[in-house]
Amino acid sequence: MNPRPSKRNPNRPKGILMNGVLPFDIAVVGAGAAGLMTAIAASSVSSAVTGRKKPSVLLLDSRKKIGAKILMSGGTRCNVTNTRVLPSDYEGGPKHFVKHVLEAFTPEETRAFFEAIGVPLILEPTGKYFPATHSGKTVLEALIKEAERLSVKLETGVLVRNIKKEGPHFILKGENFEAHAERVVLTTGGLSYPETGSDGTGFLIAKSFGHSLVKRTPALTxxxxxxxxxxxxxxxxxxxxxxxxxxxxxxxxxxxxxxxxxxxxxxxxxxxxxxxxxxxxxxxxxxxxxxxxxxxxxxxxxxxxxxxxxxxxxxxxxxxxxxxxxxxxxxxxxxxxxxxxxxxxxxxxxxxxxxxxxxxxxxxxxxxxxxxxGYKKAEVTAGGVDLKEANFSTMESKLVPGLYFAGEILDVDGRIGGFNFQWSWSSGTVAGRSVAAAAVGLD
Ligand SMILES: Cc1cc2nc3c(=O)[nH]c(=O)nc-3n(C[C@H](O)[C@H](O)[C@H](O)COP(=O)(O)OP(=O)(O)OC[C@H]3O[C@@H](n4cnc5c(N)ncnc54)[C@H](O)[C@@H]3O)c2cc1C
Structure with missing residues (x-):
């Protein structure tokens, strides 16, 4: 006899994840820094301002406990950003792409955002910003709380193995579940510290949609x-x-x-x-x-x-x-x-x-x-989804309408100093805002 699905059984079948009888407006795959930020930005779209229904956002992660990299970053102190963040602080795809994204959500806006969710940042003489508590846990907890406040539906312990577009919808499939969504944002990270959940499935999914991958190698190792x-x-x-x-x-x-x-x-x-x-x-x-x-x-x-x-x-x-x-x-x-x-x-x-x-x-x-x-001790992955195949104003795929990217999955890697998280916050915000605008018909 099959065990009855129970909240205590972490391997319980998830079944079909839907927003009631409808697909979710947006599914974000990967709940690291970029995924959390994307989901928060997408859910921050106010129906009072747009006059439209707020989009429903599903945030999925393969790990039961999310945010491992936020917790381990900066020697567990989490170097959130830097005073000055320029395209020259990054390697990878074209600098104008990186510039556009960084300017759309700057380090000043990052600091204001974290202050607003209860995480004031302090500046160190090196130009690095850390949470005043000196703990990545504060950053992670505040992001999760903000996502919950905005009604993001977080599902953990679900590894998305493949995604197909069937008609107007995306169908996301894993071992014990299936999710339906109108739009998908891939924020699955790279290949570094694989025990944190970065196993490269996201790259395979991007490839299955025809995206080119720039050669991936360990970086900051x-x-x-x-x-x-x-x-x-x-x-x-x-x-x-x-x-x-x-x-x-x-x-x-x-x-x-x-x-x-x-x-x-x-x-x-x-x-x-x-x-x-x-x-x-x-x-x-x-x-x-x-x-x-x-x-x-x-x-x-x-x-x-x-x-x-x-x-x-x-x-x-x-x-x-x-x-x-x-x-x-x-x-x-x-x-x-x-x-x-x-x-x-x-x-x-x-x-x-x-x-x-x-x-x-x-x-x-x-x-x-x-x-x-190598990857087992690399802070990031160089290479990834080719920026030439994404739109820098929206982070939407140029090949597959309704598919978006943010964070380390893309061909961008920063130097030490808070630059990689800034890329996640900026690209996540751009992706979240634009996917939400598309979902409510404002794009
Ligand atoms: C030891 C260490 C220290 C660091 N310190 C700093 C620092 O101080 N400052 C800084 O700026 N940067 C730092 N970084 C880099 C920073 O952590 C990353 O750039 C950032 O976390 C990337 O965010 P992301 O959301 O794109 O990817 P990730 O944080 O890797 O998140 C991806 C998420 O996707 C999930 N996932 C992957 N595939 C699937 C799938 N198929 N289905 C469902 N879920 C999936 C994973 O479980 C994971 O939770 C550090 C990294 C490490 C490893």
């Missing part, structure tokens, strides 16, 4: 090195500038803190450059050069070296790095070992050529990087 001299520095962090060269040509430069780990390099600078490493593939096609003292030129540093040598000729070469430049001792030891320099050599014994070589390598060190850690 640590770099790996077999170099034991760097691995032993695990825990040391310093400001660097990393330059990425592909087939000898410089393609990108990223600055910020870099953290040495037991397997390689992490921290914002390494994470930000990782999308290029992952996209390039074989290590013999790329090179990463590190400047361990960004902001300083070879000329400037040579002059400082000369000044110290003149004043303190008996000082050891290591002290130039630790005392003059203020770098960690462990790092100075490791760097000098790597370039075959004796850390106890007195400065007076360093000739001009030796000093020049030392400084050149210090500002242009070729790091041995064999690849990236």
């Amino acid at each position: 640590p770099l790996t090195t077999p170099d034991a001299d760097w691995q032993v520095l695990s825990g040391v962090s310093l400001e660097v500038k990393l330059s990425f060269f592909e087939n000898g040509k410089k393609k990108a430069e990223r600055g910020g803190a870099m953290l040495f780990t037991h397997f390689g390099f992490s921290g914002p600078a390494a994470l930000d450059i990782s999308r290029f490493v992952a996209g390039c593939g074989a290590p013999d096609r790329y090179e990463i050069r590190a400047s361990f003292f960004p902001g300083e030129t070879e000329e400037g540093l040579k002059k400082r070296f000369e000044d110290v040598r003149r004043e303190h000729p008996g000082k050891h070469v290591k002290s130039f790095f630790t005392e003059t430049l203020g770098l960690p001792e462990r790092f100075a030891e490791a760097f000098l070992k790597k370039i075959n320099a004796d850390s106890r050599t007195p400065l007076e014994q360093c000739g001009a050529r030796g000093a020049g070589r030392l400084i050149h390598l210090f500002l242009n060190y070729p790091l041995e990087v064999t690849g990236v850690v």
Whole structure:
């Protein structure tokens, strides 16, 4: 005998999800940052203003507990946005598309929105905004509460396996349910941290509708090195500038803190450059050069070296790095070992050529990087649904009327600093507003 459907059985059959006897006006697939924002924006359409019936919104997620990434983000503090968000903070599809979407819902509007739902944000000196509570849980709870207040119907534990358009309706099917809707927004995210629900089904669904997918690779993921001299520095962090060269040509430069780990390099600078490493593939096609003292030129540093040598000729070469430049001792030891320099050599014994070589390598060190850690530790996915096949004013598919996209499923990836969530809030708001306008006949 089949067990009777019960609220306590999480695997209970869901059956057919309908809005009474009618299909939902809008089904949003994926209840992460972009999906929650889309559903809230769509349900915020006021019938008093439009004079039309408010659209019914169904929000589906494969996970029983939603919002895992919001909870884990920013070291569980959730870096919601940044003071300044520009298209140049993103890689992926065309910049004018990204610009249009960011301007339609700006970081200022994001802050006002969160304030209005009871989550004031505080600014840190780095330009990053966090909830005043320093907890991603506050952000997630407020979004869910707002969606509930606006009568969004949230169904969790339902994995949408495929979607078909039959006549004017979309039919969404999973193992234990079927849902009917007039319009669909895909907000299923990418492939990173798959245990959070990002299993890539959304990409397959987009493809089944004829959408092209730009090559997907992990991004904002640590770099790996077999170099034991760097691995032993695990825990040391310093400001660097990393330059990425592909087939000898410089393609990108990223600055910020870099953290040495037991397997390689992490921290914002390494994470930000990782999308290029992952996209390039074989290590013999790329090179990463590190400047361990960004902001300083070879000329400037040579002059400082000369000044110290003149004043303190008996000082050891290591002290130039630790005392003059203020770098960690462990790092100075490791760097000098790597370039075959004796850390106890007195400065007076360093000739001009030796000093020049030392400084050149210090500002242009070729790091041995064999690849990236990958999706299991990637904050985002680079690549995704090709922006050329979506309308930047509405986020609607140019191929399938009534199908929309928002968030990480699209070919847009931001750098570290709140830029990825801002993309979710902005694209989710644009998608939500336009799908609702279409649903109530105002588009
Ligand atoms: C460790 C970590 C830290 C981060 N920190 C920050 C930060 O501080 N600031 C920042 O800006 N960004 C940060 N990010 C990136 C940010 O979390 C993402 O850019 C953002 O969550 C993307 O939102 P999304 O809604 O598009 O996708 P997701 O958050 O991945 O949500 C997609 C949802 O869709 C559901 N889903 C997928 N497929 C289906 C399906 N077929 N049927 C039903 N449901 C489905 C999934 O279960 C999931 O809930 C971080 C990411 C990670 C992993």
